Amino acid sequence: MTTPETPELSAERRGLPPGKMPELRVMPAPADANVYGDVFGGWIMAQVDIAGSLPATRRANGRVATVAVNSFVFKNPVFIGDLLSFYADIVKVGNTSITVNVEVYAERNRLQASIVKVTEATLTYVATGPDRKPRQVPPLETF
Ligand SMILES: CC(C)(COP(=O)(O)OP(=O)(O)OC[C@H]1O[C@@H](n2cnc3c(N)ncnc32)[C@H](O)[C@@H]1OP(=O)(O)O)[C@@H](O)C(=O)NCCC(=O)NCCS
Helix, strand or coil: CCCCCCCCCCCCCCCCCCCCCCCCEEECCCCCCCCCCCEHHHHHHHHHHHHHHHHHHHEEECCEEEEEEEEECCCCCCCCEEEEEEEEEEEEEECCEEEEEEEEEEEHHHCCCHHHHHHHHECCCCEEEECCCCCCCCHHHHH
């Protein structure tokens, strides 16, 4: 095995949450920002919805629909060229619903390993059937 000439710093060393894998990593492009270079909140919300739906879909073992955005905080602006990491954790499972907390970190000025937490949100998804109606979240032991 060869050793890379310039090994990359680990996610933890770069200041990202230790021991966790992001559900999604995305870099916004110029079309996603206003004329001042700030990324649209709606673009960030769409990515958060996608990131949160991934663990919800796995837990539901099938399709889910977003029923509610319970909270959404834009803590810091996002700029074109930031590398965004979306971390999503299930915080509650109900009869048909799954609530997910999503945290978003931006790697800014990446060569200086500058990490900024930009967004935190909580969303609720509902497991749905082919008829688009709520269905029970399957018990964990069925996996
Ligand atoms: C999601 C949908 C199927 C739910 O159907 P519904 O008849 O409203 O469902 P219910 O009232 O039985 O609620 C289902 C679950 O959602 C929860 N829920 C409903 N409204 C909620 C809200 N505002 N906040 C948090 N949870 C909510 C309920 O508590 C229930 O959870 P539980 O079964 O774990 O106790 C339906 O509302 C729908 O199709 N909405 C549109 C979804 C959509 O288009 N999303 C955007 C694209 S994915």
